[in-house]
Amino acid sequence: MNLILDIAWTHVRGRVRQTGFAIAGVATGVGFSIMMASLMQGSQNDFTQRLINTLPHITVSDDRRTPPKQPAESFFAAAEIHGLTPEARRPGIKNPLASAAALEAWVPGAIAPSVRVPAIVRYASQDVAITVVGIDPRREALVSDLPKQLRGGITLSVLYRATNAIIVGDGLAAKIGSRPGANITLQTSEGMRLNAQVVGLFHSGVRGIDERTAYVLVKTGQILSRQTGLINEFRLRLSDPMISREIAARIEQDTTYKSVSWQESNEDLLNSFIIRNIIMFAVVGAILLVASFGTYNIISTITHEKARDIAIMKSLGLSESTVRSIFVVEASIIGIAGAIAGFVLGYLLCIALGTVTIKSPFMDADHLPMAYTYTHYLLAGAVALGSSVIAGYQPARKAARGNPVEIIRGAT
Amino acid sequence: MSPTEAAPLRSAPRAAAAPLIEARKVTRILPGIVPTTLVHGIDLAISSNEFVAITGPSGSGKSSLLYLLGLLDLPTSGEVLIRGQETSSMPEEDRAHARLTMLGFVFQFHFLLPEFTVLENVMLPMRALGRLSQADMRTRAGELLGSLGLGDHTSKRPDQLSGGQRQRVAVARALANEPPVILADEPTGSLDSKASEQVFELLRDLVEKKGKTVVAVTHDLDMANRMHREIKLIDGAVVTDEFQVRR
Numbered sequence: 001m002n003l004i005l006d007i008a009w010t011h012v013r014g015r016v017r018q019t020g021f022a023i024a025g026v027a028t029g030v031g032f033s034i035m036m037a038s039l040m041q042g043s044q045n046d047f048t049q050r051l052i053n054t055l056p057h058i059t060v061s062d063d064r065r066t067p068p069k070q071p072a073e074s075f076f077a078a079a080e081i082h083g084l085t086p087e088a089r090r091p092g093i094k095n096p097l098a099s100a101a102a103l104e105a106w107v108p109g110a111i112a113p114s115v116r117v118p119a120i121v122r123y124a125s126q127d128v129a130i131t132v133v134g135i136d137p138r139r140e141a142l143v144s145d146l147p148k149q150l151r152g153g154i155t156l157s158v159l160y161r162a163t164n165a166i167i168v169g170d171g172l173a174a175k176i177g178s179r180p181g182a183n184i185t186l187q188t189s190e191g192m193r194l195n196a197q198v199v200g201l202f203h204s205g206v207r208g209i210d211e212r213t214a215y216v217l218v219k220t221g222q223i224l225s226r227q228t229g230l231i232n233e234f235r236l237r238l239s240d241p242m243i244s245r246e247i248a249a250r251i252e253q254d255t256t257y258k259s260v261s262w263q264e265s266n267e268d269l270l271n272s273f274i275i276r277n278i279i280m281f282a283v284v285g286a287i288l289l290v291a292s293f294g295t296y297n298i299i300s301t302i303t304h305e306k307a308r309d310i311a312i313m314k315s316l317g318l319s320e321s322t323v324r325s326i327f328v329v330e331a332s333i334i335g336i337a338g339a340i341a342g343f344v345l346g347y348l349l350c351i352a353l354g355t356v357t358i359k360s361p362f363m364d365a366d367h368l369p370m371a372y373t374y375t376h377y378l379l380a381g382a383v384a385l386g387s388s389v390i391a392g393y394q395p396a397r398k399a400a401r402g403n404p405v406e407i408i409r410g411a412t
Numbered sequence: 413m414s415p416t417e418a419a420p421l422r423s424a425p426r427a428a429a430a431p432l433i434e435a436r437k438v439t440r441i442l443p444g445i446v447p448t449t450l451v452h453g454i455d456l457a458i459s460s461n462e463f464v465a466i467t468g469p470s471g472s473g474k475s476s477l478l479y480l481l482g483l484l485d486l487p488t489s490g491e492v493l494i495r496g497q498e499t500s501s502m503p504e505e506d507r508a509h510a511r512l513t514m515l516g517f518v519f520q521f522h523f524l525l526p527e528f529t530v531l532e533n534v535m536l537p538m539r540a541l542g543r544l545s546q547a548d549m550r551t552r553a554g555e556l557l558g559s560l561g562l563g564d565h566t567s568k569r570p571d572q573l574s575g576g577q578r579q580r581v582a583v584a585r586a587l588a589n590e591p592p593v594i595l596a597d598e599p600t601g602s603l604d605s606k607a608s609e610q611v612f613e614l615l616r617d618l619v620e621k622k623g624k625t626v627v628a629v630t631h632d633l634d635m636a637n638r639m640h641r642e643i644k645l646i647d648g649a650v651v652t653d654e655f656q657v658r659r
Contacts, residue, residue, distance in 0.1 A: 315517045405476075
C-alpha cells in the first residue's frame, strides 16, 4: 500500500496545475452543494420554526373525528337514520378545568383553554370573515408567541383595558383600514353583534393568521358565542414540538376529542418539503457529477501520459490490481483534497450568503436563513469522494489492462 | 535466502531437473484484418547459468520471443514453462508474481521512472514484493548500485545520468529481487561503444560470477559471438540454435 500511495502521490504532485484544476472542480461542486443544501434546509427550518412558534403544537377541540353513534345503531344490527340535524351550538369541552388538569398531569408542556368563534368583522363598510379566539392573557404566553408578536411595545394585558378589547392581525387591520383605538363590529352567524375596540396589533409572519385572526378575552369570546362558560379548545405547547403527533394521538385516545398536531394541520406543506428535498438532492447530485468529470479527465490524462510507466511497472511484476489501485488512489486524493477545499468554500459561501440583506413581501426574515449542519458536509464529501473514485476507476482499469508489450515496443 | 529461492512460482512444485525456461511449439499471431505471425512453432529450452543471444534480422520475432519467454505476452498457441510449470493458463496475478520473483527485464531504453531517484527506482521491485524491511531494501539497493559503480549517484534522478549509467541502473533494478533470469532486449542498442562494452561485461559477470541466466536480444553479432549460445530467428522461426565453444 505504501508503494501504491507513493507512486500515486508522485503522479499527482508532478502535475500541479492539472491536479489543481481537478481539485478546484470538485471543491466548487462540494462548496456550492453545501451552500445550496444549507440555504434550502435553512429556509425550511425557518418556515417550520415559524409554524411551530405561531401555531399551538396541539389543538384539542370539542369536535370528534367520527360522528357519535346513534342509540338505534346500538340496538339494531342495521339501522337507517334520516333527518339528523347537527347541533347548532357548539357543545364545548366538558368539564374544561378538570380536563385541562388531567392533561397537565402527563403532557410535557403547557395548556391554555380558549374559545374559538367564527365571526365577521365590520369596519368602514368592509366585511371580512375572521376567527375570533378568546384567550386567557396569563396563560397565552405559555402556549404561543403572541406576546412577542404584539406590535408597538404592548402586552396582552391590554385586553383588560377596555370593554370588549380586541387584538387584530396587522394584515387584517390593513385590510379593513383600522388602527388601535378603532371601534369595530363583530357579528356571528347566530346573529350576535358585538362592538369591540382595537387595542393592539400583532404580526405572526403567517399571512393566513395575520389577515384572519383576532384575539379577545375568553369571557368576550363566550359572550360572542352566546354560551357562558364555553371552552371549545385547548391549545398545547410541548417542550419538544417534534413529539406532537404522538402526544396528540394519545390525547385523542384518552379524551375522544379531536386532537390535531401542528404536523397534521400542515401536512400538505410538510409533504411539499419532501419534493423540495428531492429537487435539492437532484441538483446537488448534478453539480457533483459535473465535478467528477474533471476527476475523470485528470485521471485519463495521467494514465495516458503514464502509459509507458504502467507498462514498465507491469514488466517489473506489479499486478493489474496494483496498477489499478495506484490510479484509484490518485482519484481518491483528488476527491479528498477537493472535498476538504469544498468544505471551506461551502462554509464561506454560507456565511457570505447569510449576510445578504433581503426584503421580501413573503418573508419576515431580513437575511437569508442558512442551516449549519455537519450532515451537509458529510453528504457532499461522500458523494464527491465516491464520484471521484468511480470517475478514476474506469481509466485506471483500462490502463491496467493494457498490453505492456505494445507500449514498450512503441516507446522509443 | 534469496526471494526466488523462497518462492519461485506461487502454485506448483519445482519440476526436478527441468529447464529454467522452456518454449513448446510457441506461436504468436497478432489478430487483425490481416493477422500477423510474430513467431511460430518455437521449441527451445534454456537452462541455468546460460548466456544466450537471440539474433536475427529486424522483424524476425526476436523481441516477440523474449516477451513471450518473459511472460509479458501470451502465446496464441503452445506453452511457455518456467521451471517446468506451464504459465499461459496462470491467472494474471500469478504471472505478475512470477515476473517479480523469477525474471528481471532490461530494455533497449532504460525505462526508469523519471519522478523517482535512482535508489527509489532500484527499490521499486523490492517494494512490490514486500519481503524486506524499508531499511534492508535501501541497503540492498545501495549495494547493488555500488557494485555497478553507481554508488555516488543514488539520490540523483534518471535525467541527471548518462545513457550508460541509466542502463546500469536498469540492470540494478532488474537484479533487485535476485531473479535467476535476466531478459534483455537490445540492452546496448542505444549506447555508444564504450558504454555498450561496459553493459555487456556487466551481463557476462552476472552469468559467470553470480550464476544468473541471461537471455539477450541483440543485433550486434560480435556481442552474440561472445555469448554461450546463439539462437537465430528468421521470419518468426528458429533457424539455428548453436552452443558456442568460446566462453
